[in-house]
Amino acid sequence: xxxxxxxxxxxxxxxxxxxxxxxxxxxxxxxxxxxxxxxxxxxxxxxxxxxxxxxxxxxxxxxxxxxxxxxxxxxxxxxxxxxxxxxxxxxxxxxxxxxxxxxxxxxxxxxxxxxxxxxxxxxxxxxxxxxxxxxxxxxxxxxxxxxxxxxxxxxxxxxxxxxxxxxxxxxxxxxxxxxxxxxxxxxxxxxxxxxxxxxxxxxxxxxxxxxxxxxxxxxxxxxxxxxxxxxxxxxxxxxxxxxxxxxxxxxxxxxxxxxxxxxxxxxxxxxxxxxxxxxxxxxxxxxxxxxxxxxxxxxxxxxxxxxxxxxxxxxxxxxxxxxxxxxxxxxxxxxxxxxxxxxxxxxxxxxxxxxxxxxxxxxxxxxxxxxxxxxxxxxxxxxxxxxxxxxxxxxxxxxxxxxxxxxxxxxxxxxxxxxxxxxxxxxxxxxxxxxxx
Amino acid sequence: xxxxxxxxxxxxxxxxxxxxxxxxxxxxxxxxxxxxxxxxxxxxxxxxxxxxxxxxxxxxxxxxxxxxxxxxxxxxxxxxxxxxxxxxxxxxxxxxxxxxxxxxxxxxxxxxxxxxxxxxxxxxxxxxxxxxxxxxxxxxxxxxxxxxxxxxxxxxxxxxxxxxxxxxxxxxxxxxxxxxxxxxxxxxxxxxxxxxxxxxxxxxxxxxxxxxxxxxxxxxxxxxxxxxxxxxxxxxxxxxxxxxxxxxxxxxxxxxxxxxxxxxxxxxxxxxxxxxxxxxxxxxxxxxxxxxxxxxxxxxxxxxxxxxxxxxxxxxxxxxxxxxxxxxxxxxxxxxxxxxxxxxxxxxxxxxxxxxxxxxxxxxxxxxxxxxxxxxxxxxxxxxxxxxxxxxxxxxxxxxxxxxxxxxxxxxxxxxxxxxxxxxxxxxxxxxxxxxx
Numbered sequence: 001x002x003x004x005x006x007x008x009x010x011x012x013x014x015x016x017x018x019x020x021x022x023x024x025x026x027x028x029x030x031x032x033x034x035x036x037x038x039x040x041x042x043x044x045x046x047x048x049x050x051x052x053x054x055x056x057x058x059x060x061x062x063x064x065x066x067x068x069x070x071x072x073x074x075x076x077x078x079x080x081x082x083x084x085x086x087x088x089x090x091x092x093x094x095x096x097x098x099x100x101x102x103x104x105x106x107x108x109x110x111x112x113x114x115x116x117x118x119x120x121x122x123x124x125x126x127x128x129x130x131x132x133x134x135x136x137x138x139x140x141x142x143x144x145x146x147x148x149x150x151x152x153x154x155x156x157x158x159x160x161x162x163x164x165x166x167x168x169x170x171x172x173x174x175x176x177x178x179x180x181x182x183x184x185x186x187x188x189x190x191x192x193x194x195x196x197x198x199x200x201x202x203x204x205x206x207x208x209x210x211x212x213x214x215x216x217x218x219x220x221x222x223x224x225x226x227x228x229x230x231x232x233x234x235x236x237x238x239x240x241x242x243x244x245x246x247x248x249x250x251x252x253x254x255x256x257x258x259x260x261x262x263x264x265x266x267x268x269x270x271x272x273x274x275x276x277x278x279x280x281x282x283x284x285x286x287x288x289x290x291x292x293x294x295x296x297x298x299x300x301x302x303x304x305x306x307x308x309x310x311x312x313x314x315x316x317x318x319x320x321x322x323x324x325x326x327x328x329x330x331x332x333x334x335x336x337x338x339x340x341x342x343x344x345x346x347x348x349x350x351x352x353x354x355x356x357x358x359x360x361x362x363x364x365x366x367x368x369x370x371x372x373x374x375x376x377x378x379x380x381x382x383x384x385x386x387x388x389x390x391x392x393x394x395x396x397x398x399x400x401x402x403x404x405x406x407x408x409x410x411x412x413x414x415x416x417x418x419x420x421x422x423x424x425x426x427x428x429x430x431x432x433x434x435x436x437x
Numbered sequence: 438x439x440x441x442x443x444x445x446x447x448x449x450x451x452x453x454x455x456x457x458x459x460x461x462x463x464x465x466x467x468x469x470x471x472x473x474x475x476x477x478x479x480x481x482x483x484x485x486x487x488x489x490x491x492x493x494x495x496x497x498x499x500x501x502x503x504x505x506x507x508x509x510x511x512x513x514x515x516x517x518x519x520x521x522x523x524x525x526x527x528x529x530x531x532x533x534x535x536x537x538x539x540x541x542x543x544x545x546x547x548x549x550x551x552x553x554x555x556x557x558x559x560x561x562x563x564x565x566x567x568x569x570x571x572x573x574x575x576x577x578x579x580x581x582x583x584x585x586x587x588x589x590x591x592x593x594x595x596x597x598x599x600x601x602x603x604x605x606x607x608x609x610x611x612x613x614x615x616x617x618x619x620x621x622x623x624x625x626x627x628x629x630x631x632x633x634x635x636x637x638x639x640x641x642x643x644x645x646x647x648x649x650x651x652x653x654x655x656x657x658x659x660x661x662x663x664x665x666x667x668x669x670x671x672x673x674x675x676x677x678x679x680x681x682x683x684x685x686x687x688x689x690x691x692x693x694x695x696x697x698x699x700x701x702x703x704x705x706x707x708x709x710x711x712x713x714x715x716x717x718x719x720x721x722x723x724x725x726x727x728x729x730x731x732x733x734x735x736x737x738x739x740x741x742x743x744x745x746x747x748x749x750x751x752x753x754x755x756x757x758x759x760x761x762x763x764x765x766x767x768x769x770x771x772x773x774x775x776x777x778x779x780x781x782x783x784x785x786x787x788x789x790x791x792x793x794x795x796x797x798x799x800x801x802x803x804x805x806x807x808x809x810x811x812x813x814x815x816x817x818x819x820x821x822x823x824x825x826x827x828x829x830x831x832x833x834x835x836x837x838x839x840x841x842x843x844x845x846x847x848x849x850x851x852x853x854x855x856x857x858x859x860x861x862x863x864x865x866x867x868x869x870x871x872x873x874x
Contacts, residue, residue: 278762325715394831
């Protein structure tokens with residue numbers, strides 16, 4: 001029996017429900033799926049390609065459930081402002097710069113950073129989502145994205161009818177693509193009226209698809225929504241019938257116990273974005289309380305304009321440590337809970353938990369190789385602890401999506417990254433000018 | 438006029454008081470000191486060595502004011518416990534494993550990680566400090582360390598008389614060494630009686646030297662000291678006459694407004710350790726209040742047994758963002774304030790602010806080169822923003838201490854790192870056994 005690929009001599013962190021870790025292990029891939037896992041001896045080397053990773057960690061690719069990849073064009077442009085004034089300046093820059101062409105460039109930049117850092121699936125919300133999908137396909141990574149909904153003309157000047165048409169066209173174009181998970185993406189309750197929220201949701205439902213929005217990111221947003229609708233953000237979404245297992249809510253920083261219970265009951269997922277929430281002074285989400293209540297917590301980088309990078313390892317480290325320091329509980333979030341956020345819970349939130357999120361026979365071979373020959377990786381008593389508390393994105397050596405190698409020894413196989421960086425640098429002066437004066 | 442070294446084609450972040458940044462700049466070094474700074478054209482290339490860094494960032498080496506480098510031997514060994522129970526287990530492992538030989542090995546491991554990450558000066562507190570000093574000298578980095586003081590026999594079995602003799606011997610051996618800044622290091626008010634605190638201080642004073650201790654790290658510690666002495670930790674230290682410009686206090690998480698005023702008045706420095714404080718659930722230090730009051734705030738990694746690495750860039754990122762999220766103020770700590778913590782303020786805390794902490798003519802050439810050809814570094818609107826919010830330790834390409842290159846293209850020039858990693862890995866099974874059962 002000849003496999004397409006065998007990765008052998010691995011410290012295999014499966015991220016399965018039992019937390020299985022295998023030393024001296026190997027994994028065989030056929031048709032993009034994992035077909036066998038076992039000791040290196042059991043699995044052997046009968047494959048078209050055999051990659052001996054020399055004892056390095058092999059684990060599932062990370063899943064990022066909230067991002068605006070193309071916003072990397074504006075990294076570091078607007079600093080030290082709170083969300084609301086920050087957003088006004090960001091929208092000014094976006095309005096001046098963004099076209100389908102520049103979004104494609106920005107998406108290539110952002111997705112390249114993610115993929116090099118071991119993120120194999122990302123949920124992305126941005127203008128001209130078709131461009132981000134195409135950039136993802138070119139890189140060979142999975143992207144959950146689709147039509148955005150916002151009141152008013154927005155950066156792309158779209159009318160309400162055009163938005164529905166665009167979102168529908170996205171489903172038509174990418175519905176069957178192996179790398180694209182289509183959905184609809186209304187911006188947030190403070191920028192999208194209830195009717196439009198429902199329209200976006202109905203469209204997603206008709207396609208059996210994902211639906212994601214920003215929710216309860218700042219105190220000001222909650223005050224705004226409460227004043228407008230007489231109920232807080234989560235209650236408002238619940239009232240509109242928008243919370244179920246297909247829902248991914250980004251942030252959820254300002255929610256009370258009852259709202260946590262609503263989220264748990266509904267099966268909606270939360271995308272926690274600690275890097276962005278700290279930088280923008282939005283606050284610290286009540287993650288331990290959500291976990292205790294049974295809410296599905298996943299992890300996002302948010303965009304590099306708030307971040308200022310797309311570093312899932314930093315998000316992971318913060319998810320595991322920030323809440324310990326904030327609640328004064330040393331086990332507020334455990335290593336197992338943190339790992340789950342970026343693996344199985346992320347896959348479940350994207351509706352593909354049966355195919356992604358762990359390394360197990362039958363699942364797609366989305367997986368990453370982590371170098372362990374760095375001074376910060378030695379000694380290693382527990383690979384899991386190492387992943388959560390010591391790893392950085394620069395430790396990611398190889399990345400596979402569906403068994404196809406898309407990063408080889410820290411280099412992308414799909415695109416000319418140097419060319420992208422040059423194009424972005426050439427655009428930078430116009431970007432700087434866009435917010436001047 | 439021929440210099441020893443010219444680094445040219447630099448984006449020069451001087452970290453001087455005015456925040457000067459020069460593009461297309463160069464810097465000349467003679468006798469280990471910076472002698473000229475200017476445009477690449479002005480400085481020319483008349484030097485024994487000319488390093489063209491291709492537009493990369495050149496900035497001062499980072500200064501880490503609180504570390505236990507050799508504790509890297511125990512990285513990831515004890516997890517998800519609060520400080521007090523954690524410390525009991527740590528001390529058990531240390532007691533079983535530490536000898537002068539293993540401390541030398543652990544110090545080489547920890548200091549190598551720091552130096553590769555751009556830390557050129559570190560204040561380190563650990564058993565057998567002579568070994569850490571020797572490891573630092575071998576690597577070519579600056580280490581502030583010296584005799585430790587603790588009640589009881591400690592890991593090294595020292596008597597009170599022996600501790601004084603050891604600390605004195607350290608001053609004698611390293612007093613004039615260009616790379617070593619000697620001092621005395623009592624562990625903390627909860628482990629060192631007032632008389633011994635004073636003894637350690639008198640010894641430091643006689644040598645015109647540094648004095649550093651842990652202070653107000655946890656609520657439990659403050660309660661303990663208040664119960665024993667009828668006053669909180671900072672007031673206790675103040676009452677004992679231990680606070681002045683030579684004092685560096687690690688942590689200071691649990692202090693009130695009056696204690697902040699005492700610190701500001703005394704000129705003592707605080708070593709903020711956000712990575713460790715979060716992981717050990719110690720809490721979040723009131724850094725914005727300290728800065729507002731004029732307290733000198735510096736930055737530390739703490740040890741890798743709490744961290745779990747020695748990543749000054751993570752500490753820097755957290756110093757700049759954690760307090761924004763915690764206080765809900767988007768300018769709670771500015772980029773300029775954050776940069777100062779790891780440069781000039783760090784140098785001032787170590788008593789060498791006239792020689793280190795910025796790149797200016799007359800100062801020692803402790804400097805690092807930061808790659809900017811990574812996806813997370815493009816575009817770059819402001820090098821300072823980039824340093825604080827996007828850089829990671831893996832972006833550090835070259836490191837110079839006193840003009841001597843100690844890291845060249847991410848490789849140490851002073852020691853065989855592979856050999857150190859192998860030795861540590863060989864010791865790991867004994868370390869794991871030391872806390873079993």
